Amino acid sequence: MSRGVDLPNVRLVQLTVPTGKRQTILETLDDRGIDYVVTDEGSDREYTAVVYFPLPAPAVEPVLDELQEVGIGEDAYTVVVDAETVISRRFEALREEYEEGDVESDRISRQELQTEAESLTPTFGVYSTMTVISAIVATAGLLLDSPAVVVGSMVIAPLIGPALGASVGSVIDDEELFVESITYQIIGIVFAIGAAAVFAWAVQAINIVPPGLDLAEVDEISERLAPDLLSLAVALGAGVAGIVSIATGISVALVGVMIAAALIPPAAAAGIAIAWGQPAAAIGSTALVFVNVLSVNLAGLLTLWYLGYRPESLFALGETEQRVRKRVVGLVVIVVVFSVFLGAITYSSYQVGNFEENTREEITMVLDDEEFEQYQLLDIEVVMDEDYPIQSPERVVVTIGGPPGETASGLTTEIRERVESHANGDVDIEIQYVTILEE
Structure with a gap:
């Protein structure tokens, strides 16, 4: 009797078969020991059938790459969906072949990773609106000296997509995703600091908050105006955790909060300092925002490369490696420069x-x-x-x-x-x- 496999990392692949490639594709699946179902397709002369087959998540990328080598072009329809249960005599052996119990073998395919990264970034209107709201809520929380409100601002911040999308775009040679993610990150920082400054100035002008409020007396604000090197550990940890989460198909909601924790409150603190007419006080928190966002990108880039993600085309591998190397070196240099600045603040505190x-x-x-x-x-x-x-x-x-x-x-x-x-x-x-x- 066949055995049922009920796992969260099982995928069902639906693939359109081009004319003349049916036998080659089925032989490839047979050689791999993959069970499949084939249905005839009559809606398009370019495709003669649709083949359905289950795969462990780590097997999706190598199997699809092999199928592309035998004739499946990029214009073919390939759908990968989650499958709750697989009942098959051979699936257990297939799963044991690809799953080794480590992070590298648990990662999702390159194709799924790209889709996941793109789906985490909302439309520009939604992104900008949620960023502004998040910054305003964080500003209110800082002025109220309320950690609970500050945490709430992190929950609604839509930063995880752009923060991780740049790393994904770099390693899989998707420059469009990379540029879009970098653009979103820059816009997010500018919008967050600007919204915080305008809101803080407004509440000060109408005396909701006393104009003579000493920012140094508010713990939630003062700790972000003079940040130290420990803040760097938060950003690096957030970048690694974010990439591991999306690469293994784990929920990224909590990791998104962690990334927002590294970015939104410091941006709000910078806006408050500007509104209070203390631009010098905004230097530390603004530097913290930039070093954090760069550290998230650096950690994400290194983690993705370590997990084995590479471009789809082998011909682009050398060029991509060179590009990734340059970006890593650039990020390291900038992060080190900012780290020296944070180190000076840390030494002063010491x-x-x-x-x-x-x-x-x-x-x-x-x-x-x-x-x-x-x-x-x-x-x-x-x-x-x-x-x-x-x-x-x-x-x-x-x-x-x-x-x-x-x-x-x-x-x-x-x-x-x-x-x-x-x-x-x-x-x-x-x-x-x-x-x-x-x-």
Whole structure:
């Protein structure tokens, strides 16, 4: 009795047979051990039959390539659809031949990949509208300091198609897809930053948000105005995950959110900084947008080549390899340049962290002295300047608790000297005393 195979990676191929090629095609399928059904076709003299045959997803590309070699032209109708269940004596052996349990063998065919990449990119009207809406929602979420609203903006962002389409177009030699995807990405960035700036200016002008709002005091905004190298890991991970998702036929919805996370909130933060009249503050977030989009493209390109995707024509392979190599080198160079910039911001944050830690240790050592043992450190606040994206400590507020009465002689001077010894520049030091009443 034949065995039923119920798998999510089974395809049913429907292929029109050109006149004079019927016997050759059927012999090719027989040689491969592929079961098929043939029906006569009377609607077009150029085609004599339609052949139907099931294939494991990894077998679609090599089988179609072989059939093209024996006479199936690009103008022939070939339809590949999902098949839920296959009942066949030979299908199990065919599946074991092509499926090896790794990512390379689980990938979909080159033909399906191209279709999937094209389907992920909506029409220009829908794309631009959804991008603008997403940017506006992200801007509102940032101004409200609401992570939940910011996440919601990522869900509706239609960025995954263009972000991955450029990589797909490069490796399969589809320049039209590549150019369209690059164009969409540029337009998406411009629209996102522009929509965020206009919306932020509007809510500021009608006093929905106080004009004097300090952007540094809003955590959701400040962390994107001074990004660090960890942001690069998010973009690279999003690019790899996105390509693996579409290449293996897995749902890309959640990966699309991840890609949007790397692009939409930083674009919204840049728009807010522009609306607040702080173009310098927008430098860091704008750089983050560009480095993220480039990193997504780079990771996607390398992942697709690693998975074994190549152009349909072997004659185009050498030219495509050269083109892909140039694009990879170009992307690497640009990403490295941006990474140096992010590295400078990261190093600045590292220095600030060390300064705060050293300040705490020095003050603790002072208060451990027998002369000041009745005092205790309550809080240290390091206030940064507004020189985005590379900030420095501007003021240090030290809160000391102690018994009622006058401050111990020399404590203030000792703390100031200790803190100033660790500052790289001029830092205002403010010391506050709080009375602690013992019960």
